[in-house]
Amino acid sequence: MDFLATDQWAGYVAAVYGISAVGLGGAVLVTLLGWYRAKARLAALEKRS
Amino acid sequence: MQFLFRYANPAQFMRLSDAALPLLVAATLLAFAVGLYLGLTVPPDYQQGDSVRIMFLHVPAATAATTVYGAIAVCSILSLVWRHPLSDTAARAAAPFGALFTALGLVTGAIWGKPMWGTYWVWDARLTSFLLLLFIYFGYMALWNAIEDEVKAAPAAAIPALAGAVNIPIIKFSVEWWNTLHQGESIVSGHLAPVFLAPLLVMMLAYLLLFATLWTVRIRTAILERRARSLMQGAA
Numbered sequence: 001m002d003f004l005a006t007d008q009w010a011g012y013v014a015a016v017y018g019i020s021a022v023g024l025g026g027a028v029l030v031t032l033l034g035w036y037r038a039k040a041r042l043a044a045l046e047k048r049s
Numbered sequence: 050m051q052f053l054f055r056y057a058n059p060a061q062f063m064r065l066s067d068a069a070l071p072l073l074v075a076a077t078l079l080a081f082a083v084g085l086y087l088g089l090t091v092p093p094d095y096q097q098g099d100s101v102r103i104m105f106l107h108v109p110a111a112t113a114a115t116t117v118y119g120a121i122a123v124c125s126i127l128s129l130v131w132r133h134p135l136s137d138t139a140a141r142a143a144a145p146f147g148a149l150f151t152a153l154g155l156v157t158g159a160i161w162g163k164p165m166w167g168t169y170w171v172w173d174a175r176l177t178s179f180l181l182l183l184f185i186y187f188g189y190m191a192l193w194n195a196i197e198d199e200v201k202a203a204p205a206a207a208i209p210a211l212a213g214a215v216n217i218p219i220i221k222f223s224v225e226w227w228n229t230l231h232q233g234e235s236i237v238s239g240h241l242a243p244v245f246l247a248p249l250l251v252m253m254l255a256y257l258l259l260f261a262t263l264w265t266v267r268i269r270t271a272i273l274e275r276r277a278r279s280l281m282q283g284a285a
Contacts, residue, residue, distance in 0.1 A: 007093060009100035009164050016157045020106045023153050024259065027146065031263045031270075038273040045280045 057135045059272045066265050073262040080255035087248035094245070103161040105248050109256035111154035114182060115217050117147030117260060121189070122214040125207035135268070137203040138275075140210065141193050142267035146260050148186035155179060166230055174223035175231035178216055185213040 088105035124140035127133040158176070159169040170176065189210055196202035219226075224233045235241045241249070 007098045007100075009098055012100055012160050012164050013102050016103045016106055016160050019156055019160075020110070020153055023149055027149055027263060028259075031266050035266050035270045035273075038270045038277065042273050042277045042280070045277050045284075049280055049284055 057133065059135060059138075059275075062135055063269060063272060066269055070262070070265060073258060073265065077255060077258040077262050080251055080258050084248055084251035084255045088252060091244055091248060097165060100161065100164050101245065103157060104245065105252045107154060107157040107161055108249060109253045110150045110157060111179070112253050113256040113260055114147055114150035114154050114179075115220060116257060117143050117150060118182065118185075118214065118217055120264075121147065121210050122217075125210045128203055128207050129211075137199065137207070138271045139264070139268055140207065142271055143260075143264055144186055144190050144193070146263055146267075148183060148190065150256070150260070151179065151183040151186060155183065171230050173229040173231055174227035175220065175229050178220045178223050182216055182220060185216060189213070 084105065088102055091102065093099045094101035121140045121143050124133075124136040124143070127136035128140065155176075158179075162171075163169050189206055192206045192209065193202050196205055223229060224231055236246065236249070
């Protein structure tokens with residue numbers, strides 16, 4: 001399998017896949033944190049009122 | 050139009066998206082798994098070697114960047130013309146993802162440019178108009194954040210958003226209208242070998258599904274935040 005077999009451009013390919021993983025993974029993380037934070041805040045307010 | 054209003058008010062959106070999200074997550078994960086497997090096992094290109102694998106992340110990011118802007122433009126029209134209750138929230142929620150995809154398209158393109166063109170950056174029409182898209186996203190988000198009252202912020206952001214949509218066809222046709230270092234369109238024209246086309250299309254789908262999933266979650270978050278604000282105002 002040629003999965004990780006790359007030629008002289010291996011550094012460029014790895015950099016692109018690494019940066020994309022960090023960018024997309026970060027977006028997923030921030031979005032989920034925002035959702036859970038908003039959910040917890042609303043639950044606390046509803047409990048108080 | 051009645052359909053949009055019936056099924057896209059906040060309460061209906063929460064109910065429908067609750068059912069749709071597990072399907073969206075599953076489809077996104079499946080598309081990424083298939084796309085990455087296909088993309089990382091393609092044979093080297095006869096000219097570009099293994100650097101052709103960069104295409105499977107660069108092109109989907111660039112496509113998603115312009116698609117997200119299209120979504121913002123449609124939501125802005127819905128907001129300005131029909132005062133659709135959810136369109137402002139949807140437009141605002143999409144912008145950070147559009148900016149991220151644009152930044153990823155620029156960075157991955159620059160890294161691909163170095164081995165293929167001998168330089169990370171040139172001020173040609175495609176690259177420059179794409180960089181402009183990033184600044185348009187930043188401006189749009191800054192406008193939303195600058196005006197505290199959402200009711201006033203919505204039209205103030207929607208009008209420049211629609212003006213900025215002019216840049217989308219410029220990006221698309223820049224490689225035809227001007228002499229650019231960036232290559233021309235190769236998917237519809239059939240210039241791409243099927244062995245590269247299949248992983249590219251799957252990865253484009255994966256990026257769009259990821260956007261749809263994150264966009265849905267972010268709209269849901271904004272609805273909850275709005276409910277929390279109204280509860281606080283009611284208590285005060």
